[in-house]
Amino acid sequence: MAVLSFRLASRELRSGVRGFRIFLACLALGVAAIAAAGSTAEAFRHGLSSQAREILGGDLYVSVENRDFSPAERAAFDGLGTTTYTAAARAMAEAPGGDRRLVSLRGVDGRFPLAGTVKIDGAPDLKTALADRDGVPGAAVEPALLDRLHLKLGDRFTAGPVTLRAGAVLVSEPDGLSRGFALGPRVLVRREVLERSGLLAPGGLSGRAVRIALPAGQDPRVVGKAVQARFPDAGFEVRDRLDAAPGARRLIDQLEYFLGFIGLASLVAGGLGVAGAVGAYLATREPSIAVLKALGADGALIRNLYLIQISLLAALGVAIGLVVGAAAPLILGRFAGSSLPIPALFAVYPLPLAKAGLFGLLAAAAFSLIPLARARSTPPSALFRRSLGGRVPLGLETLGAALAGAGLAALAVATAPTPMAAAIMIAGVAVSFALLWALGRAAAWGAGKVRRLVGGPARLGLANLAGPRSAARTASPAIGLGVALLACVVLIQSALLAQITTTAPRTAPAMVFTEIPGAQAAAFDAEVAQAMGPLTPETYLRLPFVTGRISGLKGQPVDKDRIKPGQRWAFDNDIGMTLLPGAPPSNQDGDGKTVAGQWWTPGYSGPPLLTLNAELADGAGLKVGDTVTLTILGRDIEARIAVLRRIEFGGFGPNFNVVLNARALEGADLRNVAIARLGKAQEAALTRRLGDSFPGVNVISVREQLDAAAGLFDRLALAVRGAAAVAGLAGLLVLAGAIAAGARARAREAATLKVLGATRGQILAAYAIEYGAVGLIAGAAGVALGFAAAWPVVVKVFEARWSVDWGGVMILLAGAAGLSMAGGLLAAALALSQRPAPVLRAD
């Protein structure tokens, strides 16, 4: 049987793969997208691994906040290998002309860096750049600072209390990727310069780190654990080169999954193209199948014969996709390799290709086996009358299709970084697909009813829409799915961008001031009032500020494993806290809502009380009345939870995860932070003014940060939309498939219409109506589904305000209808290009 099946299949395949172009294109597109996403992510992962030592700056990294390492700690580190110590702080940089800007200062010692090199311009080496000249220490500064302060190399500027000389342009630091986001341009100085400056004094926001090069053969992970075990209460953050840039690694995982998901959605959308192409091909083979059955062939032989052909073609489609998917990152690396923010080793990686291939084969099986089942059941009586297009029989094929579909979903979930999110996304795609499929059928049914009410080309268009080969049934689910994905991406991005550019500037403060000395707080208020006018709770808020660590819960040390992963960060690091005499006025609390408990009254002087962010409380299983141990300024304070509240961090209010009662830290000299709402001109004036009166106060322009974020987001948005367009392309391929499958029938129809006296214009109009309606229906449904998918992401996941980019939505709708209509006109043009007589004779 198998030999005969192969022999007959090879005879059938001699007619070529012309009818399978769309089949091949649909499979290749989805597989290529998944393979390219996986290969690119793998290239980044290998790049990160190969440069892990440079990225971390050594084999082991230990950091501590707001204090220096103790002599015992230093001795322990120095005993492990070669060490280099760095310190970091923030300060306001000021040019002689009065221009000011917050900078991230970093002090390095003579052994820095232990791995890789610091790239600088304008000086022969780092040592020369940072050396004193005329008693003024040198600094390597990022170009952004030179631009902002209108400085050139050799010019002097101050950073807080220190005078520095711009000794070189800082191009890159080898460990830049592991250090993450900086609030201001980076400035590199010698460590002793920073130590002397006073910027590292306790109570401020500063940090120290040591990087250690271990002797060969030592496992950095084991050594790191030993360090933590030796100093369990030190508050160290310990990282090793095996996980040098966890943030970048997470980003790569998410990027791979997002792009892979788009590829998967393309495969599902393109699956209709696969099913359509297989169905159309098998429909042309219906007479042959009937003949073979009349000659004695049983159903199994028919199934095997066409299964072999489809399998071979699926393998070809997957292979094309894999070649394209493997080549795309190589091309990306060739043209953009040096400008990528993350190191990458572009090569052909078998694992992501195998995964993409498996996705492709499962999709091919899921979408091909149903038409195959229908073909196998073709009755031999089809030789006497056309098949009635019977129902799909239950059998091996339907079981195989169901298993392949389930396998596709399971593989997508199993290989995702967050399986639950993946499962929700896959379920969303499945539900959307089912809804779109039902809508397509409903549209065809509706067109059949409405056509009686109209005449001329509209009736013809609607009749075709209702007919057995209606594109509403075949192409509209695929187009709808593509539009839904694009709409979802567009709506999420536009809502988030609106949050950054419109909502946040309206609700968030324009400026943040840190490092305000507590003793001079009233004088600071007065200085601000000089620039802003009378201060009101709506425009200005100053609060005491202290950093501390949550070290115990309900009398027990924090066990991070018992805290939900999403909230673990707050129990892992020093966090900012404030103190309030009582409940903030409702207009200062932004959208912060008291969820449980009661605020202390002004003047309360009992045992320490605190309010806690309700999300953190939920993550740690805390409720009102529980005790929390805080380690602040070197001492432990046990406070009872009085209030749980929900905080909107973008709002204008005391948005701190922990708020203590005002007297909880009585006697401590706390620095203050302040936030203010003011215009751009006032902002510039105040920044300059504070340079004279409060040079030690750090000024952060939220507006500037938002502008920078909006710019970055905009660039990302374009790339993400481009990727999502792949799914839209799959929809268009299915439309092209539907047009190709119906080309012969269209030519016959057009010829008959011409014979009956229809003009070219009438025929074109009929086709434009038919396909335009398909695009419009699919587009509208896709947009609706896009809304349904985007809303929870924006409102629940990002907790942003819902806003709709109606312009983008309209463009999508018009694009879907327009492209679909163009497809219809193309179908009409192809049909009309043939002379009627030969077409009718051939029939």
Next chain:
Amino acid sequence: MAEGSTSVLALEAVTLTLPSAAGPVNILRGVDLAVSPGERLAVIGPSGSGKSSLIAVGAGLEQPTSGVVRLFGQDLARLDEDGRARLRRGRAALVFQAFHLLPNMTAEENVATPLEIAGAKDALSTARQWLDRVGLSARLTHYPHQLSGGEQQRVALARALAARPALLFADEPTGNLDAKTAAVVADLMFALVAEVGAALVMVTHDPVLAERADRLVRMGDGRIEG
């Protein structure tokens, strides 16, 4: 029924009703018919009288709505579609008005296919011999679209008879051919049927062709009229 046990084909009170948009259509309305081994039967009648459906039901390509169809003594109602296909293998063959050659196969492959399906070892060489018998030894590797109508029907005849079946169904075998070619094909068909000893059930509009049969059955409105 004694007749059924000695007949290659027996139809007893067979009806066939098919659904249509305008309601059920009665195609066959109680047909009784028996065909003996080696007998040559012609079925004539106007278009729509049910002639082709008689062949479809008799060959097991279509299931009757009611009645019994026995092919080689087997009640077709007791067999599923695959069972009916296996029953036809090598024993019952069909020739159609529209030839129904497999378009992607050459002439010799078309003839060899039913032999291969029946499990014959030397299918291709047998196919070549049969194509030689029908005068197409020079057309072995030609595809159906490269052959004339008469040539295609001769390939179809070779394909039908190569396995030496006991029964040949022929549905308007010369209906698509000009008179001269039709005569050639008819001569060939009768000669080959006689040679292999097969019974023949032939539907035709052509009275001259019908005259060559041993027995003639006239159909009208789904019934055998005589």
